[in-house]
Amino acid sequence: MTDDSYAAVMAERAAIVRDSVGLDYDRYTCGVLAFDYERLLADTGYDLDTARAVQRSTGVGSTPLVELRNIAALVRCVAPPGKGARIFVKDEAANPSGSFKDRRASLSVHAAMRRGYAGVAAATSGNYGAAVASQAAKAGLRCIVVQEAFDSGGFAQPEIAEKTRACEGYGAEVIRLSVGPEIFYVFLGVLRDTGYFNASLYTPYSIVGIETLGAELAEQVRAQTGRFPDVVVATHAGGGNVTGTARGLAKAGATETAVVAASVDLAGLHMASDRDFNRKSFTTGHTGFAMPFTTWPDRADVPRNAARALRYMDRFVTVTQGEVFYMTEVLAALEGLQRGPAGNTSLAAAFAIARTLDADRIVVVQETEYTGAGKHPLAQLNFARQMGIEVRRGDPRDNQPGHRIVIPEDPSQLAVVDVDLDEMRRLYLRRALDSLPPGARASETDLDFLAADTRTTRARLEELLHALR
């Protein structure tokens, strides 16, 4: 008889994760804090070409790159003379389950199949669950998706209700839970009892699978315009999107392209709160994930997170919920594309950024996602009202997460708020110092790792560390 208690399952955590991912993360340790990140990724056995081949065989990737000429024209209506960059979007909704998450799921499911696992499991309330379910269906593997889905009143977020339907539509078992971080305990129990592969969002497979997106868009922009993009904007939550896209851009040679991470501002709403759960009108791409994962990526469900956003972002900005809903309307009205809304976080940021750039510059929004019942501004705003949230037109600066959603009155009101990357670095380094075992000192290898992981120089790192001590 196995012990299913919370304490017993959590005590087995390390062994369950090791067996379910099939990776011995200890092999990559090379300092007190440092690990060999590149070798962890290389040991997946997939490089850009083999990842593309796997994805081609399951209908993933090779999505269209669409120039948003009318939205760029709208930017120029509200930009100073000579300003207003060209904007392109990578229409990732064209993937089999309707989002770029198919890229992340494809290599995990392929690895699970190759290594003889009977099924795959993932803990996710978002598009990733549908992606894993879709890829598993094609591979003939069983699939279990564990969702945080409803509050104590039984109310399900409409967007998550749609993901439940999508996953079940692909033949997955969907375990729906009420609010709380103990979803991880339930997920570990499922992995232990089934012996399924852990298709975590944070394994190296998940990240290598996104590199194809960055590489594809670099090649497509060059084919259409004769050069690489100046700026790529990626919606940022757990860090995989930013990490994989930036790595793919670099592998395609687009080393001068600036990578901007964009998140919806949900400051003040607690991610583990039963009450706040349904007062968030976005289920991902928001600061509730982005802030903790940027400042401490190894909080993930695997010992070493392969998604390390701070390593790759040149800039980190936030936008408001109302601005994203507004841009979702604009995308449909001017470009004939109903997508998102969550994927349009980066589009709202791109609009504001394009306004500040010269007209010959190129900004790429690197994803869209499918829209549908539950996943639409109407569904989200009707639900917000039902939860007592005020929805009105006005200045988006009056937005107050969980209380008020303000739909802009004019496109000139769209703006990004920059997150101070040095503050992100300080928070990261504080956690790193706190995690040092008693009496241990960071070695040269550790310091080099920390500099790379926070995208800074050794000299600047030493200054930041000195100030913290």
Added chain:
Amino acid sequence: MTATDAPVAAGTWVEIHRVVLHVHERAPHIPDDTRAVPLELRVKGFLATAASAGDEVEIVTSAGRRVRGTLIDVNPAYSHGFGSPIPELAPVADEVRALLRGRGRTA
């Protein structure tokens, strides 16, 4: 949820519910409002043997697992949708098209 407690035939697609962690079993370091309520689970599958709503039952899930819980729904509906148009969003399309026309651009 069916209105009656009429027997549900074995093999019917149903939803079950159970409490995974009672209030006193919840993890440390969670907000007070979350700690005040149990962690609940719902999952769907085919009913293993005939039962009535509210009974403790076993189902076979899409992954082939046998899971036990209280029968709470029969052939559960997907009820999420779009809802009414949002008056604050409705004018946006015309507004931005007018802006483009004003600049002599085609929208």
